[in-house]
Structure formats: structure tokens, C-alpha cells
Amino acid sequence: MEMVILGLRSEVLPQKLPWYCLSCFTCLDRCPQGGDVGEVMFALRNLAVKESNVPSGVVAQAKALFETGRVLNPIRTAIEKRESLGLGKLDNAGVDEVQKILKKTELSKIIGSKEEVKK
Numbered sequence: 001m002e003m004v005i006l007g008l009r010s011e012v013l014p015q016k017l018p019w020y021c022l023s024c025f026t027c028l029d030r031c032p033q034g035g036d037v038g039e040v041m042f043a044l045r046n047l048a049v050k051e052s053n054v055p056s057g058v059v060a061q062a063k064a065l066f067e068t069g070r071v072l073n074p075i076r077t078a079i080e081k082r083e084s085l086g087l088g089k090l091d092n093a094g095v096d097e098v099q100k101i102l103k104k105t106e107l108s109k110i111i112g113s114k115e116e117v118k119k
Helices: 026-030 037-050 056-068 076-084 095-104 114-118
Strands: none
Touching: 026 037, 056 095
């Protein structure tokens, strides 16, 4: 944050720095001035995205969210455990609604072309 305040935006946004925040909001509890550091970090990330600085892991999660309605898909052992408990397979219920929301937020600019998003 201090680097941006000092006018070093061009040195901060192309780096991984905005993505190091875990969004745990511990900083909010600890800031002696009551500053909402978490919201500032979200703003920095938004600026970084506008400059095409998005980590590949975030892009992969966004693609998974668009395709399945889930950020992370269950691993094989979790799927097997569900089956052994008689819970059945996970479906992609609600994906259409998720896709509608994500299209409105222009997620396609982050995860690829509009043609890829329509798939």
C-alpha cells in the first residue's frame, strides 16, 4: 500500500505482491488506525487485473468456477468417499446461473476469449 501511495504503482501492479494477501482480514483487527487494508488489497488486485496481471492459479480457479460452478473440484478420494457413503455423484446444478453472473462481471476478460467462455 505504501508503495502505491508513494507513486510506485507501476512497480507494484505488475508484480505478484497484490496476490499475496490471504483475505483473512487479520490486518483489519490489528491496524491501529482502523484502516481497511483488505479492501485496499482488493482494489489493488482489481487494478492488477486491468493490467493483465492475474496469476495462473486464479485463472484456473475462475475457469473451474465457470465450467462447474465450483472453484475447486473434489479429488478422486473424496469422490470415492462420497460413493462409499451413498451420497452419489456431484452434479453441476446451478452452473447456468453461475455462468450468467460471471458473464455479467466480464470474467471472460480474465479467463480467455468469449468463444472459450461459451463452451
